[in-house]
Amino acid sequence: MFSLEMSKEQKMIKDEVAKLVKGIVTKNANEMDEKREIPEDTVQKAWELGASVSMVSEEFGGFGMDDSPVTTAIVLEELAFGDLAFAIQATLPSLVISPLVSMGTKEQQSKYLPLLCGEKYSAATLAISEEKFGFDPVELETKAEKKNGAYVLSGEKCFVPLAESAFVILVAASLEGENNLFIVNKGNAGLKIGEKEKNLGLNALDSYKITLKNCEVPAEDRLGGDHGCDYAKFLQKCRIGMSAIGTGVSRASFEFAMEYAKVRGQFGEPIAHKQSVAFMIAQMAYEVDSMRLMTWNAASKLEAGKDAKREAYLAKFYTGEKAMYVTDCGVQLLGGHGYTKEYPVERYYRNGRGISIIEGMATV
Amino acid sequence: MISLELPEVVEQTKEMMHGLAKDLFRPISRKYDELEHVYPEELEVCRGFIGGKKKAETKPEGGEKKKKTKKPTFKNLIGVVTIEELCWGDLGLLMTIPGMGLGNAAIDAVGTPEQKAKFGPKWAAMAITEPEAGSDSASIQTTAVLDGDEWVINGEKIFVTCADRCDIVVVWANIDPSVGKAGIKSFVIEKDTPGFKLEYLEHKLGIRASDTGTFVLKDCRVPKENLLGTAEISKKKSFAGVMQTFDNTRPTVAAMSVGVARAALEFTKEKMEEKGIVIDYEKSPYSMSALEKEFYKMDADVDAIRLLVWQAASMADAGVRNSLQASMCKAKAGKVGTAVTQKCCELLGPLGYSQDYLPEKWMRDVKIADIFEGTGQIQHLIVARQLMKLSSKELK
Numbered sequence: 001m002f003s004l005e006m007s008k009e010q011k012m013i014k015d016e017v018a019k020l021v022k023g024i025v026t027k028n029a030n031e032m033d034e035k036r037e038i039p040e041d042t043v044q045k046a047w048e049l050g051a052s053v054s055m056v057s058e059e060f061g062g063f064g065m066d067d068s069p070v071t072t073a074i075v076l077e078e079l080a081f082g083d084l085a086f087a088i089q090a091t092l093p094s095l096v097i098s099p100l101v102s103m104g105t106k107e108q109q110s111k112y113l114p115l116l117c118g119e120k121y122s123a124a125t126l127a128i129s130e131e132k133f134g135f136d137p138v139e140l141e142t143k144a145e146k147k148n149g150a151y152v153l154s155g156e157k158c159f160v161p162l163a164e165s166a167f168v169i170l171v172a173a174s175l176e177g178e179n180n181l182f183i184v185n186k187g188n189a190g191l192k193i194g195e196k197e198k199n200l201g202l203n204a205l206d207s208y209k210i211t212l213k214n215c216e217v218p219a220e221d222r223l224g225g226d227h228g229c230d231y232a233k234f235l236q237k238c239r240i241g242m243s244a245i246g247t248g249v250s251r252a253s254f255e256f257a258m259e260y261a262k263v264r265g266q267f268g269e270p271i272a273h274k275q276s277v278a279f280m281i282a283q284m285a286y287e288v289d290s291m292r293l294m295t296w297n298a299a300s301k302l303e304a305g306k307d308a309k310r311e312a313y314l315a316k317f318y319t320g321e322k323a324m325y326v327t328d329c330g331v332q333l334l335g336g337h338g339y340t341k342e343y344p345v346e347r348y349y350r351n352g353r354g355i356s357i358i359e360g361m362a363t364v
Numbered sequence: 365m366i367s368l369e370l371p372e373v374v375e376q377t378k379e380m381m382h383g384l385a386k387d388l389f390r391p392i393s394r395k396y397d398e399l400e401h402v403y404p405e406e407l408e409v410c411r412g413f414i415g416g417k418k419k420a421e422t423k424p425e426g427g428e429k430k431k432k433t434k435k436p437t438f439k440n441l442i443g444v445v446t447i448e449e450l451c452w453g454d455l456g457l458l459m460t461i462p463g464m465g466l467g468n469a470a471i472d473a474v475g476t477p478e479q480k481a482k483f484g485p486k487w488a489a490m491a492i493t494e495p496e497a498g499s500d501s502a503s504i505q506t507t508a509v510l511d512g513d514e515w516v517i518n519g520e521k522i523f524v525t526c527a528d529r530c531d532i533v534v535v536w537a538n539i540d541p542s543v544g545k546a547g548i549k550s551f552v553i554e555k556d557t558p559g560f561k562l563e564y565l566e567h568k569l570g571i572r573a574s575d576t577g578t579f580v581l582k583d584c585r586v587p588k589e590n591l592l593g594t595a596e597i598s599k600k601k602s603f604a605g606v607m608q609t610f611d612n613t614r615p616t617v618a619a620m621s622v623g624v625a626r627a628a629l630e631f632t633k634e635k636m637e638e639k640g641i642v643i644d645y646e647k648s649p650y651s652m653s654a655l656e657k658e659f660y661k662m663d664a665d666v667d668a669i670r671l672l673v674w675q676a677a678s679m680a681d682a683g684v685r686n687s688l689q690a691s692m693c694k695a696k697a698g699k700v701g702t703a704v705t706q707k708c709c710e711l712l713g714p715l716g717y718s719q720d721y722l723p724e725k726w727m728r729d730v731k732i733a734d735i736f737e738g739t740g741q742i743q744h745l746i747v748a749r750q751l752m753k754l755s756s757k758e759l760k
Binding site for chain 1: 369546648651660669678695751754
């Protein structure tokens with residue numbers, strides 16, 4: 001069945017997220033960026049919408065609903081429409097919850113899911129990126145070795161959001177050439193949290209470098225148990241997640257710039273009346289639609305139980321490029337004003353640059 | 365609920381059309397590019413097969429038996445999937461499938477049951493453009509004056525597709541220039557009507573299998589009943605109504621770009637793979653060659669335009685106004701089709717420039733999809749006007 005119309009439920013969820021974003025995110029996003037902090041209660045309010053736990057079974061504290069990658073993509077776009085850093089932080093526990101639900105052993109699920117799905121937001125995060133030239137998420141330098149019935153991890157990771165406060169960090173590492181995920185608990189002697197990172201964008205999001213040195217992980221904390229997990233599938237989900245938030249930040253820039261062009265007067269009329277401006281706006285519009293459709297296309301494949309390797313890869317590739325293009329247009333259309341912190345387009349521009357670089361900060 | 369999985373009926377059509385494109389179109393693709401203006405007899409097997417079903421349905425058979433049902437239909441989706449597949453075969457040949465003229469669509473859309481019965485089975489071309497009226501189709505100069513039981517039509521029409529091969533032509537003419545575009549009506553003219561002359565056939569950059577001609581109308585007299593629809597002049601609806609029919613054709617033109625671009629991309633991929641370059645949708649963009657990166661970029665772009673086309677088509681199927689989305693898909697598809705085929709020729713090097721292979725032809729062919737039924741620039745204008753609710757006076 002082919003349809004691009006949201007179900008009643010999808011529409012309801014979208015509206016609810018949009019309302020929250022409009023109420024407490026959009027207006028405060030610049031301040032959060034300046035102060036490099038997202039207020040706890042803002043994150044908590046988003047958490048209470050329950051998007052991250054909806055597909056967890058009730059026995060573990062979730063709602064026991066069907067896992068819908070498309071619905072998640074819709075939610076992520078809306079959150080990122082408000083602010084990219086906020087979208088990542090608000091859904092960060094999903095990066096542990098989602099793989100646990102789809103690939104964790106029964107023991108792992110019953111041990112960790114109830115802790116992750118509480119009424120209060122509790123930080124849990126994913127460590128996948130490595131600070132090196134030409135980083136490739138399928139060619140991990142972080143290694144895991146089996147020793148005395150446990151796994152010993154060694155390597156360095158970057159772009160790990162909330163590493164300082166997270167009670168578990170899911171670490172991607174290569175074990176005998178196979179990519180795996182390991183659950184590393186807070187306080188592990190071999191885990192060292194580095195200094196808070198300073199990046200081009202996503203300033204409101206606390207992120208860290210971490211070092212794993214002889215980091216011993218009990219055998220039962222290898223995701224999926226002795227056979228490991230389907231890392232490739234997880235990567236697909238992350239790519240779709242990143243595409244969804246890339247769509248959101250681009251739409252924010254597009255809509256802001258379009259409204260601005262309609263009221264900004266020059267030479268006696270709104271600049272929107274000039275073709276060079278109007279054509280840019282038209283391009284931004286169809287690029288945002290393209291990004292969303294590429295994201296939905298990949299998510300829809302997963303939802304139908306099919307492999308989405310190609311679609312997820314191309315969606316991330318495409319949204320990464322176009323997020324830069326669209327957010328650049330946003331700054332350009334506002335001219336000198338777009339270059340200042342008076343307007344949000346400069347933030348969208350810095351944040352949008354991250355989509356193609358960062359892996360695994362959102363998932364469906 | 366959102367799902368981009370094609371229904372089985374669409375998949376089946378897609379497969380069937382692909383077979384036709386591969387077995388019928390591709391083998392004669394180069395032949396009719398070179399034979400320009402010669403009718404591809406091989407296409408006769410398509411007569412009544414593609415686009416023929418529509419006519420059978422519209423035949424008036426006394427009482428109206430069929431009632432409109434609200435079951436989801438995929439008519440437009442099937443349409444664009446068909447176009448993509450056939451254009452993967454050959455865009456020029458698609459344009460000249462017997463009986464599938466734009467004029468047929470117009471008769472189907474606004475004709476009376478009698479007109480549909482009389483003209484429906486004939487191959488109908490469409491004549492709108494004039495030397496001084498391209499995208500600004502409201503400014504046509506051709507006139508029709510009622511004289512007794514006949515309309516007397518005078519003017520000149522250019523860029524008429526299937527001009528030589530068609531049986532009849534649907535001609536746009538103004539019956540009352542004093543009221544401007546509201547006076548524009550369409551008339552069915554039989555090819556052998558005195559005063560109606562095919563003056564010239566164009567030599568073109570691409571889609572050379574499709575004949576494009578100029579008609580001169582000099583005191584051409586057609587029966588009164590050949591006016592499609594009503595002769596009444598309604599100031600509000602008339603012209604806007606005519607233009608609305610293009611909402612449904614723009615996605616099909618965009619689908620042409622998708623098909624041709626995909627053909628070029630698949631050819632390029634084949635050649636890359638022969639050289640051992642693997643397209644695995646896994647490699648980090650930071651560790652691939654420039655050539656590979658170009659490929660993935662194009663691959664993603666072609667997916668994007670296909671999805672934009674599907675978006676517009678599925679809205680039409682759902683009965684939702686899709687004017688914005690129709691123009692969006694055509695605006696981007698025109699650009700992507702052109703850019704992808706150019707880049708493929710570049711990447712293919714000598715194989716891309718030689719007429720021993722088809723990519724150079726695809727590069728020439730696909731350009732038309734960025735031009736006809738509203739150039740890319742016009743589409744961008746329409747998109748911007750619709751998005752910002754600006755009139756054509758505010759955003760010229």
